């Protein structure tokens with residue numbers, strides 16, 4: 384049973400009872416809000432003087448319809464970064480560890496460090512594929528949680544469906560699959576697989592394909608027991624009213640997201656070719672960025688920033704990534720400017 388994996392001291396945890404978790408309707412005189420209104424008028428939410436729904440019910444319902452699961456299997460977070468932090472704090476005891484597949488998104492390690500739990504790193508192969516049997520051999524009795532990022536940041540690679548299912552079945556702890564970039568991938572999300580596999584948690588976000596990084600809304604889809612406990616340990620009002628409304632608005636009309644996604648995929652292919660023509664080794668990407676190895680000495684990241692004001696991410700000091708930069712796919716104009724500037728540097 385999944386609840387036995389929850390940290391022992393949290394199993395009977397009594398959550399903070401926020402005012403709005405007790406009463407969601409009525410004339411509110413219970414939360415020391417400002418009954419006269421708010422100091423700012425805006426077009427998104429006219430009740431900024433009131434605390435938000437602690438469980439983001441409308442947004443969860445809309446998300447549930449969108450990804451075809453039930454609302455009780457969705458936890459909405461202040462960015463998926465918050466969900467990563469809460470998942471580690473919910474499951475991993477001080478003497479246990481998380482296992483991460485590197486190179487990958489840096490927040491898993493940082494969140495574990497902050498929570499005071501150990502991190503074991505397993506390296507992808509040189510071609511960025513995952514050697515399954517070796518990964519499973521790294522699991523020890525202390526391993527409580529495995530993070531897999533798919534498509535992976537920064538390599539852009541997608542995990543095989545078979546591999547995710549094998550990890551979930553062979554490993555008795557929690558498997559977190561971070562799908563921040565899944566909308567750009569050639570394969571569907573694992574969200575629905577959470578219905579059958581109780582130790583699988585899938586992370587999604589509005590920050591990438593939806594173009595809403597600024598509102599900080601992420602979510603995870605998981606077994607309802609996991610969601611119940613995440614709701615117990617989260618900050619009382621983790622998602623603000625404006626962000627919840629904007630995310631809801633986005634879900635009402637996904638066509639803008641789908642149009643942007645299509646444009647990004649076209650531009651990804653064009654940018655990949657242009658970089659390859661310049662001599663870069665460009666790795667196949669299933670995300671909205673490209674990992675590319677510079678043909679010259681070092682990387683051009685510093686010169687691009689200082690001489691052209693173009694900012695890309697330098698990964699050259701990370702294992703397996705010597706000479707590599709990660710470039711987010713831009714608009715055609717931005718990509719043209721990048722290529723023109725790189726030509727000058729080269």
Ligand SMILES: Cc1ncc(COP(=O)(O)O)c(C=O)c1O
Nearest residue numbers: 462463464488536563588590601
């Ligand atoms: C793999 C991965 N997961 C999660 C995040 C963070 O997402 P959010 O903005 O929802 O916190 C990022 C952001 O770059 C990411 O690359």
